[in-house]
Amino acid sequence: MWWSKVVNVFRGSRVSQDIERELAFHIAEREDELVSGGMAREAARREAQRRFGHAPSLGEATRDADLALWLDTAWRDVRYAARGLRASRGFTLVAILSLALGIGANTAIFSLINAVMLRDLPVKDPQELVVVSMSEDRISEVTNPLWEQIRDGSHPFASVLAYGGMQVNLTDIGEERPADGLWVSGSFFSTLGVGASRGRVLTAGDDVPGCPAMTVVSHGFWQSQLGADPAVVGRTIAFSGKQIEIIGVADPRFTGLEAGRAPAFYIPLCAQPVLSPESGFLQHRSLWFLRVLARLAPPTTLAQANEMLRPASAAWFSNTLPANWSAENQKSYLDNTFHAAESLGELSGLRGTYSGALMVLMAIVAVVLLVACANVANLMLVRAEARQRELAVRVALGAGRGRVVRLLFTEGLLLSIAGATLGIGFAYQGSRLLVRFLETSRDRVFLDLGVDGRVLAFTAGTAVLTALLFGLAPAWRALRIDPQDALKAGGRGVVEARTRFGVGKSLVVAQVALSLMLVTSAALLLGSFRAVAGVDKGFETGGLLIAEANLRWSGLAPEARVELQRQTLARLRAIPGVTAASASWRTPLAPSTWNDEVQAPGVTFAKPEDGMVWVNLIWDGYFSTLGMRLLAGRDYGAVDRAGAAKVAIINETAAKRLFPSRSPVGGTFKIARGNGTSQSFEVVGVVSDAAYRSIREPAAMQLFLPMAQDLEYNSGVEFTLRSPGPPMALRTAVIAALAEMAPRATVSFRELEVQVRDTIRTDRLLATLSLFFGGLALLLAMIGLYGTMSYSVARRRGEIGVRLALGAAPSQVSSGVLGEVTRVLALGSILGLAGVFATTRLVEGFLFGVTPREPFILVGSVLLLGAATLAAGYLPARRASRLNPLEALRQE
């Protein structure tokens, strides 16, 4: 009956006393009887006890039903196990370290996954929040006019909010200090249920047309940029040169809505005209920059809300129809409807970018943990082997087998708890290091990596599971201990040595197989990374500085802007040490892209996408500065000014596709503009192919138009400067030169090499980490094999001694041991390769330039593993061959 056990918890010690008293009574009665039968008192007592059997074990059997006693014995087991572990320090250290590395790696990757994918939003009742979007399969942004329709329309929600990203510059002149913030609707904070730690948050009353500029700053920004000023409310701050009043500091727990991004400040949407007067995007009907979230109004369910949302949204679209769109586009605009969906986690761009890579890493570290488990299991087996006598004695003295198994598990659990504790420490450091991997020079990644309940539960679960896993083999062995045999053999069995090592060897085989899988995937990912990094990008990455400048030209006429760029470029070319310089709208692999559709006479494309061409605007000298080759025709020059004939330089791929049968130079093509019109260009040059958006993509058609002919151009300009020294050394000179040309100019610097590296950071992350973990697994497997073989040799000293004494050559003995290693290796390799074939699909998507079953990589991995295992087996083999037969036999 279950409750009696529970009751016994509270009277535990009494139960134990009861049993002892009762047994004592029985022995005393028996003794009396024997004495009255004529036996001496002393002999009678011994006989009474003997008849009783083994009193302590009986007590154990009698007591075992009681939970309190179970706890009591568990505590005794813990102390006993701790004593045992302290006694063999080397074993304990290696075991704990193996586990700490395995569990730590798992915790680190899991805490990243937790932060990126699982963590709830830091807001009130996050489960009530839904995303309102025009597309069912992804989150789409809306325009401000549409947002106002939703806000003021009859929507089925308790409340709605909108937000959009923005970036400001914290300095007014010189090198930029960018800060990311959000445009937010007045309902933003109240809908999320987020308050202020100082001052107040924005309210619906603040978000009225023509409002003054004001901001709520984040707790992090208040601390890092405002010196945690207690009197911050009411202060003003310059954002991109505009003075803005700070009205409050947001709750420290609120770090934004998207994993990976922590906005520094929140500005009401209505203040947009104050911050950037010229663009006026609040009225713009085709500027999609706002995301809309809504809070459900229980008991309305998501499905009910969607039913109400669909009919309501029709009017919103007809009210905001963009007048200048083509009839076709207008029709499809009106066909849109709104949906609400629960996928808040999808808000994070980081999630889309990394979830696949994180899953691969999770699989990799799980395998590392398995290898570590096998290692510890092996160590424990060897240890149990050495303690065979001790355990046999315990069993012979009446310890239940269950008790012995429990003792072994307790030992395992202690090890894995110690490993997990140390592992959490590793994970804490490791996961922060990992976040640095995810960052690019442009994007800082903010992730809340705090150890929360979920991470703790994961680590604890992993620890217990590992303890069970590696405790299994030794426990299985302990269950089969035959005390008589074990005591008789006295640990010097020659014959049973083979069967005894069956478990240990199969563990090593498993380790070899698993490490082969990791080594192979590491080799594949590394090969892929090298292939990606080594791809001919078509330009020279080293030694090139990119200076992205804002020349403050908003008041200037278009012709004056072009002239300012030309003169600034000339001034930058005069900086000592600059060997080449140019300017362009973008640089290769920058995040901003621009594409158009081309038409060439006599050329038809099978699909409309085939006519897609990537566009950049450049100044003369761009190709020579970037190290691209002009294959035909000429570079731009002074003749290519506004008003002159429209000219273009195309790349090799475009030349082949647009002019398959004639020389491209002198040919013409058209670019489709809106409303069915098009613009004609004459080709004046052909340039070599180079990467545009990604170095993984095959060559695509590209078009370079002269910046000097584009008078509508109105955004920033990227100057490119090549110098023999370190690129960043040019910074001061560039800032000074820009200040001469445009006194209030601001600039931010990047190296082209870093910009390129940023685009392959997932490859780098996977290659580096899989290499690290593959190496770790290999090391663990080597330790495991070395330990097993050393122990096998030590146990078979007698047998080897006899062989040597009978005339076996030392080389025969060592090749016997190495033969065993080879068998382990062969079996492990076969299993490992099977595993590789079964799992390559997991990494296939991340590979570039290598096929998942590349024979070279598979053979190389097996050879590497073979070298490592033979190295690990060499020492024990040598030891065996140098055994002194006389000594070995004497010890028997």
Add this chain to the structure above:
Amino acid sequence: MRRAKNDILQGTLDLLVLKTLARQGRMHGYAITSHIQRVSAEQLRVEEGSLYPALHRMEQDGLVKAEWGTTEKNRQARFYTLTAAGKKQLESEEATWARLRDGVQRVLRYA
């Protein structure tokens, strides 16, 4: 927590203990062993090592009740009495035993 009926040895010991308590009323463990030994004309000897675990198990299952008391020799002993559940259990154990005995006898006679 009922044990399987075909656990002969275990079941037999339980049967013997329950029967003894049903006949004799309140008894301590030592008296139970002596009684079984005497009544069975020394044919059956109860292993001390099995008796107490069995008694405790039966107590947990609610078949017997235990309390501390004093023996004629003025020693502290734990006395066991049968509960209502124990009486029911005894009946079913007796029936099981009878079936088992019949079965074994038939096999011995005809096999």
